[in-house]
Amino acid sequence: MNGAPLSLRETLAWGALGALAFVGFWTLITTSGLVPRQFLPSPLDLVQRFFHLLTSPFAGATLPEHLASSFRRYAFGVLLAAAIGIPLGLLMGWFRLLDDIVTPIFDGLRFIAPIAWVPFAALWFGTGIGGPVMIIFAGAFPPCLINAYRGARFVEPRLIEAARMLGTGNLRMILEILLPAAVPSIVAGLRVSAGLGWQSLVGAELIVAAAGVGFMMVQAQGSVQTTTVMAGMLAIGLVGMLIDILLRQGEAWMRRRRGLDS
Amino acid sequence: MIGRRGLIGLGTVAGVIALWFLLTTLTGIVSGARFPSPSEFWASLVQIWTRGYAGGQLLAHALHSLKLVVMGFLVAIATGIPLGLWMGWSRRAEAAINPVFLVIRPIPPLAWIPLAILWLGLGDAAKIMVIWFSAFVPSVINTFAGVRNIDRPILEAARMLGTPRGRMVTEIIAPAASPLIFTGLRLSLQASWTTLVAAELVGAMVGVGFVLNMAQQDLYPAMILVGMITVGILGWATTVALARVERQALAWNVAARD
Numbered sequence A: 001m002n003g004a005p006l007s008l009r010e011t012l013a014w015g016a017l018g019a020l021a022f023v024g025f026w027t028l029i030t031t032s033g034l035v036p037r038q039f040l041p042s043p044l045d046l047v048q049r050f051f052h053l054l055t056s057p058f059a060g061a062t063l064p065e066h067l068a069s070s071f072r073r074y075a076f077g078v079l080l081a082a083a084i085g086i087p088l089g090l091l092m093g094w095f096r097l098l099d100d101i102v103t104p105i106f107d108g109l110r111f112i113a114p115i116a117w118v119p120f121a122a123l124w125f126g127t128g129i130g131g132p133v134m135i136i137f138a139g140a141f142p143p144c145l146i147n148a149y150r151g152a153r154f155v156e157p158r159l160i161e162a163a164r165m166l167g168t169g170n171l172r173m174i175l176e177i178l179l180p181a182a183v184p185s186i187v188a189g190l191r192v193s194a195g196l197g198w199q200s201l202v203g204a205e206l207i208v209a210a211a212g213v214g215f216m217m218v219q220a221q222g223s224v225q226t227t228t229v230m231a232g233m234l235a236i237g238l239v240g241m242l243i244d245i246l247l248r249q250g251e252a253w254m255r256r257r258r259g260l261d262s
Numbered sequence B: 001m002i003g004r005r006g007l008i009g010l011g012t013v014a015g016v017i018a019l020w021f022l023l024t025t026l027t028g029i030v031s032g033a034r035f036p037s038p039s040e041f042w043a044s045l046v047q048i049w050t051r052g053y054a055g056g057q058l059l060a061h062a063l064h065s066l067k068l069v070v071m072g073f074l075v076a077i078a079t080g081i082p083l084g085l086w087m088g089w090s091r092r093a094e095a096a097i098n099p100v101f102l103v104i105r106p107i108p109p110l111a112w113i114p115l116a117i118l119w120l121g122l123g124d125a126a127k128i129m130v131i132w133f134s135a136f137v138p139s140v141i142n143t144f145a146g147v148r149n150i151d152r153p154i155l156e157a158a159r160m161l162g163t164p165r166g167r168m169v170t171e172i173i174a175p176a177a178s179p180l181i182f183t184g185l186r187l188s189l190q191a192s193w194t195t196l197v198a199a200e201l202v203g204a205m206v207g208v209g210f211v212l213n214m215a216q217q218d219l220y221p222a223m224i225l226v227g228m229i230t231v232g233i234l235g236w237a238t239t240v241a242l243a244r245v246e247r248q249a250l251a252w253n254v255a256a257r258d
Helices: A010-033 A043-055 A063-094 A096-110 A115-153 A157-165 A170-207 A213-222 A226-257 B004-026 B037-050 B058-089 B089-106 B110-118 B126-146 B152-160 B165-202 B208-217 B221-250
Strands: none
Touching: A010 A157, A010 B089, A043 A226, A063 A096, A063 A115, A063 A170, A063 A213, A063 A226, A063 B126, A096 A115, A096 B004, A096 B110, A115 B165, A115 B208, A115 B221, A157 A170, A170 A213, A170 A226, A170 B089, A170 B110, A170 B152, A170 B165, A213 A226, A213 B110, A226 B058, A226 B110, B037 B058, B037 B221, B058 B089, B058 B126, B058 B208, B058 B221, B089 B126, B110 B126, B110 B165, B126 B165, B152 B165, B165 B221, B208 B221
């Protein structure tokens, strides 16, 4: 906007300046004692604590162990959401009646924040693995459903007409025409689902779980260990970023294979 | 008149209520300890509406939550939109702020809750802080994208006419970016409710999330349902209100008027 895009060198220089200013300011206010340590640790303390937690346990497990137990629930919840949401979305895209029946229910539930399911999730499935999985499911389900539905709904009519003319039945129509055509939309939805599911997982673990990174952070908060809380945030952010990068790669690979991007 | 779709929709809602009645009150397949019957739900609603539950009446809890969401949301708008405008306007600002954003953005807003409690305690300030965090990121990103998507000729025309900088921002850039800004605000609003409910579930003295928390501890399914429906109604009402503001603000925009 303000002139042409910056050159790579300029971008890097300004980026380094911004990052340095941020870290420098943070270091300055913490090491000078302006902000007490138990309120905000210095960046160095945080990094040290993070690496310390990688090997020594806190709240019953090391950070990688907490992450592993979080990730199990997470994968379970997201896969469940995909396994139910995608087929249902495709069916809704094909059968008008199903669409008309499910949409009002779905619209009604949409405004309830996924995290508000926590009490029922705890009551129905306990706080071990079932409860958190249900909350992750509540967060990850809507994008799976909506994107499969949209993908199926906006298939080129000519494809459907051609298939119909050849006497294709409902099942083959969904599996061989709608599903392949909807794949780009479905994959985009999965990426949104993965992000929302990760977010819901953190919420679930803060409230009900007895293991996992969220639980570790609540324990640290209870014993006023700000550094450990922030190390947990760092771990959650890193894993979330990793999931997003992997799915982005997957999406790009899929688009290339189908010749959507030149 | 109600079309076919609306008719089936009404039928579905009636069917769900009938099924609910059938499963709980009539046959008892779903026990009251897991999901309340319609009459239990009604009794809980009357209880919290008239006598109160978890330290207050429903209206007081709901208004308190609403107040926090609106405050956090407004703070996020007031900081996020200017930052987004600035990042969109200046390539240098974008390059300098991006690395910090790259670090903060992947951290889910809910993960700020324990830190907010450590810093600000269990009161309103901590909640406003986490709502601010959750609503801030979508408003910055969408405002930024909105500015970057403005047609160049519009800017060049304004510049050629010698528009001063201040008027450039208020009369050209902000209006031209406003459709995307509002998209960001809708996302921000949703994030605000999710975060508030989570924060109130983790620790609060009043609010809808606190009602849910107490009902969970009391093993009181009917009150859980009352709390959830309240959350849904509040989320719906604020979304409708925002959509109304959007229609007013974007009345000039033909594309948004449908």
